Amino acid sequence: MITGTGITKTYRQRGDVLGGREVRALRGVDFAVPRGGAVSFIGESGCGKTTLGRIVAGLETYDAGEIVIDGTPMSSLRHKQRQAEFRKIQLIHQDPYSALNPNRTIHQTLQAPLALRARRTGRPSSWVDDRAEELLSLVGIDPGYVLGRYPHQLSGGMRQRVVIARALTVDPEMLVADESVSMIDVSMRLSVLALLKDLRERLGVSVLFITHDIATARYIGDSGELYVLYRGQVVERGLTESVISGPVHPYTQSLLSAIPVLHGLERPGHDRVVPTEALDERRPDTGCLFARRCPFRTEECTAEPPALVRVAGPAAEAAPHEHACYHPARRSVIPEEAA
Numbered sequence: 088m089i090t091g092t093g094i095t096k097t098y099r100q101r102g103d104v105l106g107g108r109e110v111r112a113l114r115g116v117d118f119a120v121p122r123g124g125a126v127s128f129i130g131e132s133g134c135g136k137t138t139l140g141r142i143v144a145g146l147e148t149y150d151a152g153e154i155v156i157d158g159t160p161m162s163s164l165r166h167k168q169r170q171a172e173f174r175k176i177q178l179i180h181q182d183p184y185s186a187l188n189p190n191r192t193i194h195q196t197l198q199a200p201l202a203l204r205a206r207r208t209g210r211p212s213s214w215v216d217d218r219a220e221e222l223l224s225l226v227g228i229d230p231g232y233v234l235g236r237y238p239h240q241l242s243g244g245m246r247q248r249v250v251i252a253r254a255l256t257v258d259p260e261m262l263v264a265d266e267s268v269s270m271i272d273v274s275m276r277l278s279v280l281a282l283l284k285d286l287r288e289r290l291g292v293s294v295l296f297i298t299h300d301i302a303t304a305r306y307i308g309d310s311g312e313l314y315v316l317y318r319g320q321v322v323e324r325g326l327t328e329s330v331i332s333g334p335v336h337p338y339t340q341s342l343l344s345a346i347p348v349l350h351g352l353e354r355p356g357h358d359r360v361v362p363t364e365a366l367d368e369r370r371p372d373t374g375c376l377f378a379r380r381c382p383f384r385t386e387e388c389t390a391e392p393p394a395l396v397r398v399a400g401p402a403a404e405a406a407p408h409e410h411a412c413y414h415p416a417r418r419s420v421i422p423e424e425a426a
């Protein structure tokens with residue numbers, strides 16, 4: 088189980104006339120990813136998704152909050168121990184062109200971390216090659232074909248699978264896939280998604296998925312949870328299906344309304360949610376961060392920030408459906424027509 092509480096991160100950007108401005112990338116984010124679970128974070132560009140993914144994978148520092156891995160708070164550990172714990176969480180680099188060393192064969196790429204693992208766990212050196220073959224088969228590629236080759240000799244899809252095989256060399260508990268930095272094309276994206284889903288089912292590895300595409304979040308996290316991030320804050324969360332089929336926060340509704348109608352599943356309604364005002368990060372917010380763009384705002388919204396609370400109604404679901412809004416309502420969403 089991997090949890091985060093109150094994760095906060097502010098970047099100081101240089102080059103401003105006033106000598107730098109602060110960007111509050113994350114403002115107290117709480118999350119929990121159970122073992123074998125799937126959690127997706129969704130939100131528009133700049134909402135802090137990539138920052139969160141990098142923090143969870145131990146690649147970025149945070150200003151406040153706590154990450155707990157299998158019951159151990161990371162703040163209680165020394166640097167080396169913390170690194171060892173964060174190794175349980177592997178970020179899958181979604182740019183297979185730069186993620187692999189071009190001067191190393193796939194065998195060399197996998198051999199280095201596996202040899203380290205063999206030493207740490209007292210396994211014989213013969214285990215290294217067997218495991219490399221096993222991992223490549225697991226991600227659906229023929230070891231005989233790829234082991235002796237260099238990255239440039241492989242297709243983009245194969246390279247992406249090698250990147251995932253390399254992440255698996257340390258037997259991670261969780262994979263973090265940040266699709267918002269993805270450089271791969273649509274068909275490759277789909278096969279990576281299918282592979283992640285398969286690995287989750289077969290290995291019990293949990294998946295933290297970061298995307299701006301609600302259809303992707305639905306596919307990857309069909310039995311998991313969806314968190315909607317807006318300007319560094321979770322504004323709605325719950326089981327993926329309940330959030331998608333019954334969003335109550337106007338921001339989630341505006342995200343959903345941007346999905347093209349593909350199968351006639353989403354029906355038009357009368358009160359489409361459309362953000363009314365462009366965002367200006369420099370204006371201070373006193374209440375709800377979405378208030379300035381929200382068509383349902385009242386005075387209350389700009390006075391005090393709303394807390395994350397349970398959606399009213401029977402609470403029979405495995406994970407509570409929560410929202411941070413003074414005017415939550417199941418408004419119908421009008422998706423844009425597919426061109």
Ligand SMILES: Nc1ncnc2c1ncn2[C@@H]1O[C@H](COP(=O)(O)OP(=O)(O)OP(=O)(O)O)[C@@H](O)[C@H]1O
Nearest residue numbers: 098100110112131132133134135136137138139267
């Ligand atoms: N290293 C950095 N230095 C300064 N500001 C940063 C840095 N990294 C991110 N930011 C800022 O923090 C905010 C959140 O960025 P982040 O990349 O986490 O968002 P995102 O939701 O992943 O966006 P995208 O989908 O475009 O990747 C943005 O305003 C961004 O400009």
